Amino acid sequence: MSTRNPFEIARAHLIRRLVEIDVPKPLPIRPHSSCFTAVGEHIRDMAIIFDEWLSMVGEEVADNSHNPVDMRLFREAFLGAVDGNAIYETQCAGLVRDREVA
16 A cells, blocks of 8 residues: 555555454344354454554544544444443343243
8 A cells, every 4th residue: 555644544454354354144044142142243343343443543633633632532432332232232132042942
């Protein structure tokens, strides 16, 4: 990559990581709880990738700002948004399925 644009570099990193990530199989008609676990792990992995991108953007903002930048706002924002929410729901879906089978 010949660009020195830090936002282009961050975007290229994001795209590369997205292409490399393993995607879970589609949920079958009667999914086992492990299927839901795989979806939750995928959500977590995707959030981590987007957090890497956001951190790179935040670093550029902080490096060029005349004001202090709270980097905590650029770290783990995506993971914080999905962990305990979307990931929790996938875990609950698996638990419900386990109870139905038992």
